[in-house]
Ligand SMILES: Nc1ncnc2c1ncn2[C@@H]1O[C@H](COP(=O)(O)OP(=O)(O)OP(=O)(O)O)[C@@H](O)[C@H]1O
Ligand SMILES: Nc1ncnc2c1ncn2[C@@H]1O[C@H](COP(=O)(O)OP(=O)(O)OP(=O)(O)O)[C@@H](O)[C@H]1O
Ligand code: SF4
């Protein structure tokens with residue numbers, strides 16, 4: 001069994017007053033053990049929803065169809081109680097908005113201490129009773145210190161200040177690293193990082209990338225990011241999402257150097273806008289409730305064909321990767 | 337149009353924190369003696385390290401924080417002396433897009449009422465006109481109008497960011513302080529947001545203070561660029577010169593000219609290594625080119641060429 005995670009045909013819906021939001025519409029994805037998978041895609045295309053679904057935290061969304069097989073077990077049918085064992089030690093999430101991910105009323109030290117407690121299986125009431133900061137020199141204290149040393153998180157004095165701080169007293173970069181530290185303390189099999197390098201300066205960004213790179217070979221990693229160079233430096237495979245589906249999937253080197261899907265091409269091209277350049281397309285405007293018939297990208301696609309507005313393209317294998325676009329159907333499923 | 341003079345802002349850390357550990361340095365000088373001016377129709381870019389005080393500077397300019405020193409003049413009058421009426425007018429003309437979109441949007445307010453609120457506060461238009469203004473702002477940031485019924489928790493991270501931007505645009509301000517307007521957006525949408533800001537600047541003479549870690553964005557838009565480190569402006573330069581003629585070692589590090597520094601020094605966190613000290617240059621702990629004098633005296637922001645100011649002993653040469 002080589003695959004740690006296997007997502008097939010995943011549909012996730014949200015009911016709203018203006019209709020059902022179809023945030024994931026048949027996502028297929030496999031993640032091998034020890035792999036580093038990058039996920040890119042349009043703003044609002046369903047990346048975060050997919051990541052939350054992997055931990056069954058997508059509420060109020062509903063998994064309408066499809067399966068998520070983690071470690072050989074379909075987790076879509078597990079009870080909350082069973083999921084609690086998978087969250088944390090099985091899959092740990094570094095969430096997208098680090099400003100609200102930490103609990104504002106506890107110090108960083110208390111929250112890190114609690115994380116260690118959780119690893120030892122202390123959950124529920126026990127967790128609340130135990131939200132006490134690890135004392136100086138205690139095993140938990142030393143463990144956190146070791147980790148943060150490896151993470152290059154400053155000297156002893158700084159470390160003490162950090163443990164005593166409340167989340168709002170830290171800068172964005174510091175909070176981001178605390179969250180990564182928390183995920184690492186759990187020693188999970190799969191780490192999911194949802195936009196870990198957003199709004200960080202170059203030094204801090206490099207540091208965090210290095211940190212995530214450090215994980216390589218130890219755990220499996222999924223990184224959601226809009227930064228192509230970040231994905232390039234950490235990930236060995238990459239999935240590109242558009243309109244609630246994976247539209248291209250393959251080796252990072254292959255996808256980034258010769259992108260196949262027109263959206264991937266557009267994405268990579270927009271990366272290198274220059275002083276004085278301009279862009280005319282209006283992307284990011286899907287509300288995920290009503291989709292254009294056929295390929296969701298066809299209204300923007302520079303290579304659109306008549307068939308594109310009629311039939312949604314299925315995924316086809318191209319070499320080592322997968323792409324969902326009529327350009328690559330070789331006429332097989334194409335309407336003539 | 338806007339002039340910032342010797343602005344300073346300190347934070348005192350809570351008694352629960354350092355006081356308990358017996359540390360004496362409880363004051364963080366988030367912004368130290370910063371001066372610059374923004375002309376009408378100008379885009380002023382601010383780049384700099386995480387925690388260098390960019391957000392604090394922006395908040396102080398908006399008078400969301402009271403400064404510890406210095407002044408901010410808007411069209412010639414001091415904003416810290418504004419009457420409540422003037423302040424309201426000021427906050428109509430000067431809009432901000434916060435870095436943290438999640439804290440700008442009220443979780444219990446639908447997108448529509450979040451966008452309508454500024455219009456109501458400033459008594460703009462009848463219902464029809466407000467609706468028109470809202471749909472225009474949404475269109476500018478590429479959000480479909482059908483999202484207006486949703487609450488912030490029902491939007492994706494990037495959609496929330498764009499909603500916060502739309503909220504700033506809806507009043508058609510004269511100056512926008514945009515704190516990281518394009519982070520968390522995919523490259524295509526991000527390029528569009530930047531193109532939108534540029535277009536507003538060109539066509540409606542919008543002034544903009546653009547705070548960003550994204551040097552490509554700064555480079556793309558700015559007429560003038562300031563680089564901050566440890567609460568100070570260490571370099572100020574013309575936008576067209578920024579890419580190739582910058583001289584401060586930190587700026588050059590940001591631009592990747594000496595990327596190997598990071599490998600030599602490991603981590604350069606002002607918080608960790610050198611709490612910002614009053615002695616010497618703010619960058620001295622991480623600077624690959626530091627000399628003796630850099631540890632002793634803080635370099636002044638000095639003119640080295642037309643429209644180009646640098647605070648660095650090395651650039652100023654010996655004898656200064
Ligand atoms: N609770 C919810 N109720 C209704 N719709 C939702 C909810 N959460 C997310 N959505 C919608 O689902 C879609 C996917 O959201 P998601 O957060 O996964 O986007 P994303 O790919 O992570 O985007 P970004 O890059 O902007 O973070 C979006 O269109 C969003 O508006
Ligand atoms: N409310 C506060 N209380 C105490 N310290 C604060 C507070 N707000 C900010 N600081 C401190 O002031 C300094 C400057 O923070 P600021 O948020 O302005 O940085 P920034 O340049 O915007 O960084 P980033 O790029 O990470 O957003 C930091 O050291 C931060 O820890
Ligand atoms: S299926 Fe058609 S519209 Fe969709 S990406 Fe491919 S060519 Fe473009």
Ligand SMILES: [Mg+2]
Pocket residue numbers: 047048049096194492493494
């Ligand atoms: Mg997201």
Ligand SMILES: [Mg+2]
Pocket residue numbers: 390391392435515
């Ligand atoms: Mg900031």
